[in-house]
Amino acid sequence: MSTFGALNTAYRGLTAAQQGMNVAGQNIANAATEGYTRQRVQQSPLAAPAQGLWGAGAPQVGQGVSVDAIARLGSSFLDGGVRSAGAQAGYASVRSSALQNIEGVLNEPGDNGVSAALQGFWSAWQGVANQPGEAAPSGLVIQAANTLTTRIATAYQALDGQWSDARGQATDAVSAVNSAASQVAAYNTTIRSTLAAGGSANELIDARAKLTESIARLAGGTVREQADGTVDVHIGGNALVMGSSVRTLALTGAATMAGSAATPVQLEWADRPGVAVGLDGGQLAGSLSVLAPAAGGSGGVIAEAAASYDRLATQLATDVNAVHSGGLTAAGAPAGNFFTIDATRPAALGISSIQDPALLGAAAAGFGAKDGHNADALAQIGTRTTSPDATWQSIVTGIGLQSRNAQQHETMTAAVATSAETSRASSASVSLDEENVSLLTNQHAYQAAARVMTAVDEALDVLINRTGLVGR
Structure with a gap:
């Protein structure tokens, strides 16, 4: 040298x-x-x-x-693990949150729940049986019935509001996915040109990775790295981002819980209306699962909870009317139905009771106007094995078990997500x-x-x- x-x-x-x-x-x-x-x-x-010639052989x-x-x-393998774990954690968190909100609506056990109102209703009828013909016990029955129907209707309305909130959050999530996808495509263009010119695009790649993780948490999917430095993002097996091109998502279907039975909420490609997007995780998948219409116990958790209030209202009206209509009023006239349900509305919202104490059918035929045999029979409805109380207890227990399982799933997926992030941080963090x-x-x-x-x-x-x- x-x-x-x-x-x-x-x-x-x-x-x-x-x-x-x-x-x-x-x-x-x-x-x-x-x-x-x-x-x-x-x-x-x-x-x-x-x-050269003169230096041949010289060291x-x-x-x-x-x-x-x-x-x-960075590690693409560890990055993929973080995205996959984040998608599952996003799905579990939405379902757990929805079921915990439903538990809050139930108010069970508690003084403001339906169980307490049912007990108050049966007790009021027992009071009429003990003091037949008295005005005060009869008034308490009307008051207890109003309290019961109001709690059923209020809970149903709260679930309807929760459904609308979940629908709005899903719409926001779709907008966030579309925005993130557009930014990923823009980064792809910049990164490709930077690398082609021989520059360093590490910071741009970091920013793009954060966006792909956000997409995964919201909608699941996979990320495929290309030789030119760009990435393709796929959701449900179809490309959301490919190089510099982007496809957008759209949330369609009913805007209300009542309309979801006819037109369920679903995620579609904006350029292919009517074709649902298959999701394998993410918050959107969780939102779609809780927004699904009732299907006899296997539908969306919010609509199923609302349907349980409808079932309770229907059974309550059926059981009470069957006994009440066989009694006599204080005037000796045949008593009619105690509850009525407006057929044009959900049973939980359309149920109402008689408001005139004189129309109560407390007496049984052949025992006189001051009799309370029928009122006692009405009070005993709550002790049946197939009573509205038993039905409601079964509903509350079922929702409680679902919520517990959802919370356990959320805890497990959150731990997996944390573990994946920790593993990546051990090799990628400073x-x-x-x-x-x-x-x-x-x-x-x-x-x-x-x-x-x-x-x-x-x-x-x-x-x-x-x-x-x-x-x-």
Whole structure:
């Protein structure tokens, strides 16, 4: 190697060490930046120059070091694990939240629940049986009936409101997916052109990775990396993002719970109306599952809970009317139905009771106007094995079990998601200790290369300026 070649070697060492210190400083500066993946300078030795005719067989040293790239120390395998775990956690969290809200609507056990209202209703009838013909006990029956029907209707309305809220959240999630997909396509274009020009796109890749994780948490799907630096995002086996092109999603179907039976809510491709998008996870999949119409116990949890109130109202009216219509009023007239249900509305909203105490059928035929046998029979409805109370208890127990299972599933998927993020962070996050070591290593390398350059410079100065001066 010539003396001037040694200068070039030292210069290459200086630039490589400086680049290493710059990258270490970048890592340290972004140690607390969410989504940042640590970077490293990739170096390789430069080979010795090709030997010419006169140098054949003579040993040659290399020409220093080459900075090949600034590598992003991420793992596509670990990134995929984070996305998959996030999709399952998103699905579980939506269902768990919905069922916990339903439990809040039930108010069971508690003084403001339907169970307490049922007990108050039967007790009021027992009061009439104990004091037949008295105005106060009869008024308490009307009041207890109003309390019971009001709680059933109020709970149904609360579930209807919860369904509308879930529908709105699903709409927002679709908008978020479409927005994120558009940004991923834009990043693809920028990253592809940057890499083609020989630049570093590590920070852009980090930003795009955060967007793909957001899409996965919202709608599941998979990400496929391409050779040109772009990624394709697929949902339900179909491309949401492919290079710089984007397809959009649309949420269609009924805007109310009442209309969902005829036109269920579903996710579709905007360019293919009527074709549902198959989801394998994510918050949208959870939202669609809770927004599904009632299907005899296997439908959406909100609509099924609302349908349970309808069943309770229908059974309550049927059981009470069957006994009440066989009694006599205080005037000795045949008593009619105690409850009526408006056929044009859901049973839970359309149920109402008589408001005139004089129409109560407390007496049984043949026992006189002051009799309370029929009122006692009405009070005993609550003790039957197939009573509305038993039906309601079964409904509450079923919802409670679903909620518990959903919460356990949420806890498990959240733990898996945390584990996946921890595994990725162990290889991709910045370690300040490691970066300090890298900084010191490159600093010493820089000082050493500078010392070599100084030594070569001094040697050249002697050779150029002082050779031939001896003996003058």
